[in-house]
Amino acid sequence: MENVHKEPNYMAVFYWLGVLTIAELVVIYLPISKLVIGALLILLALSKASLVALYYMHLKFEKRTLGIIALTPLIICSLLVFSLLPDLTAVHHRTRAAAPQAVPAEHK
Amino acid sequence: MNEATLTHAHVGVEPAESPLTPESWGKLGMWIFLAGDAMSFGTLLAGYGAIRAGSADWPVPSQVLGIQLTALMTFLLICSSVTMVKALSASKRGDRKAFTKFILMTIAGGTLFLGMQAYEWTHLIYGKHVTFTSNPYGAWLFGTTFFAITGFHGAHVTGGVLYLSVVLLLGLIAGKFSQKNFPNIVEIAALYWHFVDLVWILVFTFVYLI
Numbered sequence: 001m002e003n004v005h006k007e008p009n010y011m012a013v014f015y016w017l018g019v020l021t022i023a024e025l026v027v028i029y030l031p032i033s034k035l036v037i038g039a040l041l042i043l044l045a046l047s048k049a050s051l052v053a054l055y056y057m058h059l060k061f062e063k064r065t066l067g068i069i070a071l072t073p074l075i076i077c078s079l080l081v082f083s084l085l086p087d088l089t090a091v092h093h094r095t096r097a098a099a100p101q102a103v104p105a106e107h108k
Numbered sequence: 109m110n111e112a113t114l115t116h117a118h119v120g121v122e123p124a125e126s127p128l129t130p131e132s133w134g135k136l137g138m139w140i141f142l143a144g145d146a147m148s149f150g151t152l153l154a155g156y157g158a159i160r161a162g163s164a165d166w167p168v169p170s171q172v173l174g175i176q177l178t179a180l181m182t183f184l185l186i187c188s189s190v191t192m193v194k195a196l197s198a199s200k201r202g203d204r205k206a207f208t209k210f211i212l213m214t215i216a217g218g219t220l221f222l223g224m225q226a227y228e229w230t231h232l233i234y235g236k237h238v239t240f241t242s243n244p245y246g247a248w249l250f251g252t253t254f255f256a257i258t259g260f261h262g263a264h265v266t267g268g269v270l271y272l273s274v275v276l277l278l279g280l281i282a283g284k285f286s287q288k289n290f291p292n293i294v295e296i297a298a299l300y301w302h303f304v305d306l307v308w309i310l311v312f313t314f315v316y317l318i
Contacts, residue, residue, distance in 0.1 A: 007197060014190045021182055028170060028317055038318050045313035052306045056189050057299055066128045066136075069143050077150030084158040 008055045167245035188217030189305045199294045218269040
């Protein structure tokens with residue numbers, strides 16, 4: 001049995017993806033807080049990913065259960081970020097070896 | 109239980125049609141594979157976020173990595189997704205010439221992407237001395253996570269280029285293009301290719317822009 005549906009306007013999706021990519025490049029230079037820039041970038045990336053999944057991967061025209069299967073990794077990985085949060089906030093460390101300290105004169 | 113009862117008791121026999129993807133079981137299989145693969149990428153990105161958030165001397169990615177080149181690579185993958193859907197449409201129409209043209213363009217886009225990634229890595233390793241284990245800009249794990257994530261994605265692009273090449277050969281040399289289920293084969297390959305594009309969109313944002 002064929003999953004027959006009207007072919008989406010692929011070029012319109014392409015233009016939107018192009019516009020959103022340019023928007024991402026503009027956003028990183030905006031004179032606003034890094035937190036807001038990060039949130040905007042994640043929003044733009046998720047919009048682009050949704051466009052690809054919905055129209056190029058035809059998820060919009062598939063059964064709802066398939067959409068739930070596709071969304072599961074996003075939900076689980078978002079939960080993973082939250083489960084890692086206690087580790088992130090507990091120790092704020094340098095992940096690079098400290099520069100060698102000067103040897104005191106009396107030890108020379 | 110007599111023979112007639114046995115004939116009607118098809119317990120354990122898989123139905124002919126997939127419940128979620130009536131076109132084929134293969135398509136459902138690819139979706140499930142992609143969900144699992146997305147978990148791999150998601151875990152890598154979550155781990156990256158955890159290491160980065162816990163580091164006091166993480167370099168600003170956009171100052172170390174070339175954003176312009178990567179934006180071009182992103183655009184290239186988006187273009188290859190368009191040519192892929194065009195190839196799928198052509199296979200559904202039975203237009204062999206258009207199918208060949210668009211799938212070749214997709215393969216070329218993927219190959220060019222890999223070439224650009226090889227250039228980027230070479231520039232980072234030999235020009236900026238960013239390696240898997242160290243770098244002069246800050247946290248050493250910056251290089252580790254960068255090469256692990258982009259390398260994992262690059263391996264997927266390589267797999268995609270090979271996969272699409274096999275589909276092209278199946279269609280043209282093995283004579284499967286005119287078979288009824290060939291658009292299905294193309295669609296399953298297209299799902300993989302679009303996934304590679306989708307993941308890059310997220311990698312570009314999390315590893316390069318933020």
